[in-house]
Structures are given as structure tokens and as C-alpha cells.
Amino acid sequence: MTETTEFDAVVVGAGPAGAAAAFELARAGRSVALVERGPFPGSKNMYGGVVYGRILDTLIPRWWEEMPVQRWVTRRQTMLMTGHQALTIDYRTDTWGRPPYNGATAYRPDFDSWLADKAVQQGATLLCSTTVTGLLVEGGRTVGVRTDRPDGDLRAGVVIAADGVNSFLAKEAGLYGEVSADNYTVGVKETIALPREVIDERFAVRGDHGVDIEIIGCTGEVPGGGFLYTNADTVAVGLVLSLPALAAGGSRPEELLAALKAHPAVAPLVEGGEVKEYSAHVIPEAGYDMMPELVGDGLLVAGDAAAMCLAAGVWLEGVNFAIGSGAAAGRAAHAALRSGDTTAAGLAGYRTRLESSFVLADHRKLREAPHLVMGDLAQRQLPGLACDVAEAVFQVTNPDPKPGLVRIARKQIARHGLKLPTVARETIRALRAYG
Amino acid sequence: MSEASIAACVKWVDLHPGVDPATALPEPSAHSWGFSEADRAALEVALRLAEARGTEAVVVCAGPLEARRCLAELAASGPARAVLVEHDHQSGPGTSGVVLAGVLGPRHLDVDLVVCGDMSNGRGSGSVPAVVAHHLGFAQALGLIELDPGPGTLRAVRRLDGARREVVSVDGPAVLSVEGSVAALRRAPLGAATSAAMTSEAVEVVRTDPHHAPERPTRVVPWRPPPRAVPAPHEADAFSRIVALTGAMADHSPPRSVEGTPEMAAELILEQLRTWGYLARDGEQT
Numbered sequence A: 001m002t003e004t005t006e007f008d009a010v011v012v013g014a015g016p017a018g019a020a021a022a023f024e025l026a027r028a029g030r031s032v033a034l035v036e037r038g039p040f041p042g043s044k045n046m047y048g049g050v051v052y053g054r055i056l057d058t059l060i061p062r063w064w065e066e067m068p069v070q071r072w073v074t075r076r077q078t079m080l081m082t083g084h085q086a087l088t089i090d091y092r093t094d095t096w097g098r099p100p101y102n103g104a105t106a107y108r109p110d111f112d113s114w115l116a117d118k119a120v121q122q123g124a125t126l127l128c129s130t131t132v133t134g135l136l137v138e139g140g141r142t143v144g145v146r147t148d149r150p151d152g153d154l155r156a157g158v159v160i161a162a163d164g165v166n167s168f169l170a171k172e173a174g175l176y177g178e179v180s181a182d183n184y185t186v187g188v189k190e191t192i193a194l195p196r197e198v199i200d201e202r203f204a205v206r207g208d209h210g211v212d213i214e215i216i217g218c219t220g221e222v223p224g225g226g227f228l229y230t231n232a233d234t235v236a237v238g239l240v241l242s243l244p245a246l247a248a249g250g251s252r253p254e255e256l257l258a259a260l261k262a263h264p265a266v267a268p269l270v271e272g273g274e275v276k277e278y279s280a281h282v283i284p285e286a287g288y289d290m291m292p293e294l295v296g297d298g299l300l301v302a303g304d305a306a307a308m309c310l311a312a313g314v315w316l317e318g319v320n321f322a323i324g325s326g327a328a329a330g331r332a333a334h335a336a337l338r339s340g341d342t343t344a345a346g347l348a349g350y351r352t353r354l355e356s357s358f359v360l361a362d363h364r365k366l367r368e369a370p371h372l373v374m375g376d377l378a379q380r381q382l383p384g385l386a387c388d389v390a391e392a393v394f395q396v397t398n399p400d401p402k403p404g405l406v407r408i409a410r411k412q413i414a415r416h417g418l419k420l421p422t423v424a425r426e427t428i429r430a431l432r433a434y435g
Numbered sequence B: 001m002s003e004a005s006i007a008a009c010v011k012w013v014d015l016h017p018g019v020d021p022a023t024a025l026p027e028p029s030a031h032s033w034g035f036s037e038a039d040r041a042a043l044e045v046a047l048r049l050a051e052a053r054g055t056e057a058v059v060v061c062a063g064p065l066e067a068r069r070c071l072a073e074l075a076a077s078g079p080a081r082a083v084l085v086e087h088d089h090q091s092g093p094g095t096s097g098v099v100l101a102g103v104l105g106p107r108h109l110d111v112d113l114v115v116c117g118d119m120s121n122g123r124g125s126g127s128v129p130a131v132v133a134h135h136l137g138f139a140q141a142l143g144l145i146e147l148d149p150g151p152g153t154l155r156a157v158r159r160l161d162g163a164r165r166e167v168v169s170v171d172g173p174a175v176l177s178v179e180g181s182v183a184a185l186r187r188a189p190l191g192a193a194t195s196a197a198m199t200s201e202a203v204e205v206v207r208t209d210p211h212h213a214p215e216r217p218t219r220v221v222p223w224r225p226p227p228r229a230v231p232a233p234h235e236a237d238a239f240s241r242i243v244a245l246t247g248a249m250a251d252h253s254p255p256r257s258v259e260g261t262p263e264m265a266a267e268l269i270l271e272q273l274r275t276w277g278y279l280a281r282d283g284e285q286t
């Protein structure tokens, strides 16, 4: 039996970023090992539940015909809530239920395995149950990785670290500066089984159409947000919570999640279901501001390992950013191998590719958004203010006449201890952040 | 390559099937197919035994072709050969044991020691080791919780009911089954694991007929007379019935010494067995 321990490239982590990188390298004819610590791709991975698939157009034509989808999201809601109120903005369109679609709920073991399999079909070698324990460095240059297997060194021209948030490889290579817990949130999620027809009825959808609900104001004293997604015969309900605030004590994630499930706007959607799974995972929340150096000698960093998850309130998108950055890393690595220069200078094309794509363009544009979303106004005042304004608008107080909208707004702003200039300033800040 | 004489038999199963909440029936999972801890322990034991005896181990799996990739990955941990006996577990109870025995027997691999896991996670009957032993005419030492793989006679500990243990010595051809705690399968070296990930061609695929049991090998073994049915005693009290049953107080024919040719001695022994009723006389049924 021949033994192979040398490749053009080694990609660490068979999440979306790693699979996309391996796909591009293998498609370009490079020998590439995709190393995954779990027994199969996706076995270690969790997320909320929606994949925005259009980035796959460049990799897999008509991807929607084969991607393992639970439901196509045709209804998106943003819910602002207090302990007893909820104000929901609800958008639905059947257009998102037809090719080329918009978002889809999918299980990560299915999705990650499918994408990694696509890389294997292009010629990548997928090596599971193998943990990369460190970088192989010679003369200051990364020349491969060490694994936990006997005789476990893999040598390669380029290493792509797609090992997720907490990337030990990027840290070992010194690409991260000082790491602050302030930049991270932790996501907790329950997957709850309900019969398909019950989900259709409760969420007012049919067939393979589904719903994505993002929630603000459901995390008590801990800054964060919530989500609720429909799968075929389960719903995913979860929270994203500031790590330092949780660590400071007071609230526990499972208590906050139980409170969300008991909220009058959520309980009727999830009650009677059987919890099939409870999971938790860290998210690199701070986006652009926490990104490491993306390139080292012989080394590229992609996906969550490079903090490329976009957590900007109404958008929680990581998988598409991981695929986008992974594919760019794969292409840059191939170009560097072709030119025979895999030093940081030779690999610099990676950053250029990211800057000219949505990955860094969106991150740079929305740089302020994560801070704004986790700030006091969005977390503590906005949900209550919005709900109270809605209540005052919709409440009929005859025999008193209806108050004007401006009066309601002024009154509620004052009631919530806010000043008009502050609100105006924050609104401008928000418009700039999301502009 | 020298002939392998120790085989580990493993079953490709769904390690973490889901459960349909409505029917409580298992639902096959898409990703978690593999080999149980007990089967992995069986392979490790086979590898250690092969090392101690200076021979080679082979890993054999009766299952569908889809099992080939997983078997290749398992085989990266060290056996000299990996054989997939193409087989559909739905083809009837006991058929896995039959096809395995067909491949392990003298016509194919000709092994003299077979190690199985005691549990496969596959909701099977657990009868494969016994069926294999039956068809190969091997001794059985099943449900082992300890095993010393050193050379010579194998000494092993078997779990019995009531937290009791039995120490067994295994000499000669045998089928062993081990619990998962007996040994942890060694990690496959990186090169072998990578090669297995690249191709599963190293796994030989064979096909046998699950309904055609392999012929049991004919072997010369001591003849032990079969038990004989005696009529129930009619005595009134229990003591007398025991006396009647055991013949304790009856007259016994005294031992006789005879001299003669071996043929004559054999004929006398057979005649005596006929007298006692252990052997039928010509034209009689036993």
C-alpha cells in the first residue's frame, strides 16, 4: 500500500470554509488533503440554521438541485420583544421559494458532508477523525501540519487554516493580536421535533417553504439576540449571548432560552415539541475589527478562523462568508503554487480577492453594526420603546381621541428615559452603519 | 505475504440511528455508519495475537459494498488484508455467519482463530460467532472481558451471570468474542489513513452464497457415546427411585481382562456397548 503524506495544500477543518478551499484547489488540479477532527464533516458543527446559497453559484452550478435542504426560507421576520410584548416585521415572498432561491434551512451534518463530498468529487482527499495539533514550521515558514495520528506529519506547499472560531493555528502562527472575550458571543440552540403539518400550520407555510425569525430583546440583562427557524420536521430556537456578560454571572444560557420558549409570542410556536438536541458554539461577533492577519508564509486563514462571520443584527451570516473566503483562499493558494512563491508575498492575492468580493466589502461596510447591535440602545431601549409605541398606536382609548403619531413617539421616548437628540444621533449612527 | 491465520470479523452498522418520535422505530442516519467498539476491540485483539504469534491478521466484514470505504479506514490500523464479503443482512437469520464461515474456512482464508465483537450495535441476534464456530467446527469462547494475547495457550476471562467470572484456556482453532472494553483499537498511522481515504481498493471484495452453508471439515475426534433414554422408575419412594435410576445396588458385571488382536478388542468393546444399549444391534434403532 502506498503512503501519502505530502500534498500541494493541506486544508484544516472540513466546515464550509475548508470544503470550499479544498474544492477550488482540487478543481484546479492540485493535490489537497482536507483534514477534519470529527468522524465526518459537520459532526462538530452547529449554527442557527440558514444557509444563503448564492455564493455556491461559482462552485456548483444548479446547487439547489442537490443541496440537502430542510426548507426554503420564504418568510423573514424581525421581532422586537419585551417580557410580555412583541412587535414583528414580517416579510414574505414566494420568489424565494424558486430558483435561484435566497436562504434555506439545512442541518450542518448534512450540509457540511455534502459540500466536503463535492470537494472529494473534484479530487480532494478527505481525512476524518484526524486532529491537527500544530503547524510544521521550518525557517519561519509553514510547511505543513502535525496531526494526532502516529507518524502524523503532513507536508504541504500551503496550509489553509479553516479550523473555525478559536483557530489555534492562526494563533500559533501569531496572526491574531491580543484576543479579547468582548469580541465573542456564545450561541445556544435547541432543536425541537414537531410534526411537519404542525409546523406548516403554526408558521403559515406550505410544502418546502419555511420561516426565519430574528429576535431582539429576548436576552434579559445579557446583550444578544434570538432566532427561530423552521426545518422540515423540527424547529431550531436559540440565543446568541455576549460572552463576557454571561461570564460576569447572573444569567445562565439555558434559563434565558427557557424564558424565550415561554414567551407568549414564541410558546405557541414551539409548545408540545420534543427537544432532540441541545448545542452551543462560540461566534466571532466583532467582525472586521477582530480579524487577524489573513496571510503568513505558507499559511492562509479563512472563515470563522479569520472572524469572517457577519453578525449584524438582522443578518447573521457565517456560512456564506466562510464559503466565499474559503474559495478565495483556495484560488489564491493555487495561484501562489503555480507561481512557485508561497511566501506571504506570494499569497497576498488572497486579501485582494477578499476585498474585491462581498466578504471584506460587507465586513468593512458593516464594521460598526456588530457594536451597534450589542450596544445599550439596541439591547435595552429599542425593543421596549418600539413595542410601547406600537401598543399606543394600536390601542383604542375611547372616549379619548387618538393621539397623533409624533405625540406618541415623543411621549414614549421620554418615558424610556431617552432624549430626542440622543435618538437622532443614534439613528444617524445606525443609518451610517448600515448605509 | 504469508497466509493470515487470525481473523477479526466486524459488522458495518449504524452507530447512532435516530428514533422516530412518533413510532419509536429507529431511523437510519446518513453519516454515522461504522464499526462498534466491540468490533474495534476484536480487531485490536486480532492484531495483538498476530504480533505475539508472528503471523498476520485479516479483517473480514460481511456487508454491502457501501461498507468498503469504512472498512478501508478501519484496515488502515494494521491488518495485512481486509476482505468485504458482499452480503445483504436481510437475506435471512444466520446468513452472515454462514457467509463469513465460507470465507474464513479452508477454501479461502483458512484461519485458525477468529475474533468477533460481542455486540455490533446492529440490533442483530448476536449469533454470528456461534454460527461461524459451528460451521468451521471450532471451539467457542464467547463474551470475553480479558485476554492475554501472549504466545501459546490463550488464557481469557469470561463474564458469567451473577458477577461471576470464568477463566478459560483456548487451545487450537476457536472463535472468540470480546467486549469493547478488552482493548482500544490503535490509531491508524497518518500515511495509511490518508491512503485509505484516497482509495478503498485495498479491500478485497468476495461474493459467496448465503444459503449454501460451507461443508464442515471432517476431523478425527474421540467418539463419545450419546446419552441413552431409560424408562422412568416405578418404585414408590424417592430413595428407591434414585437407587433404581443409578443402579447403585444392582449387580455389576465385574471387569474382564481379555487378550487378543486389536480387531478382536475393538469387536469386544462394540459388543459390550451393544449390550449396554449404547449402540444399536444390526437392524435396531437407537
Ligand SMILES: Cc1cc2nc3c(=O)[nH]c(=O)nc-3n(C[C@H](O)[C@H](O)[C@H](O)COP(=O)(O)OP(=O)(O)OC[C@H]3O[C@@H](n4cnc5c(N)ncnc54)[C@H](O)[C@@H]3O)c2cc1C
Pocket (backbone or CB within 6 Å): A012, A013, A014, A015, A016, A017, A018, A035, A036, A037, A038, A041, A042, A043, A044, A045, A046, A047, A048, A049, A050, A051, A052, A130, A131, A132, A133, A162, A163, A164, A165, A186, A187, A188, A189, A238, A239, A240, A280, A281, A282, A283, A302, A303, A304, A305, A308, A309, A316, A317, A318, A319, A320, A322
Ligand atoms: C448559534 C449560531 C448560529 C449561527 N447561525 C448562522 C446562520 O443561521 N447562518 C449562517 O450563515 N451562519 C450562522 N452561524 C455562523 C456559522 O456557523 C459559521 O460562521 C460557519 O460555520 C463558519 O464556517 P467555518 O468553515 O469557518 O468554520 P466551522 O463551521 O466552525 O468549521 C470548522 C471545522 O474545523 C474543524 N476543526 C477545528 N479544529 C480542528 C483541528 N485542529 N483539526 C482538524 N479539524 C479541526 C471543526 O471540526 C470544523 O468541522 C451561526 C453560528 C452559531 C454559533
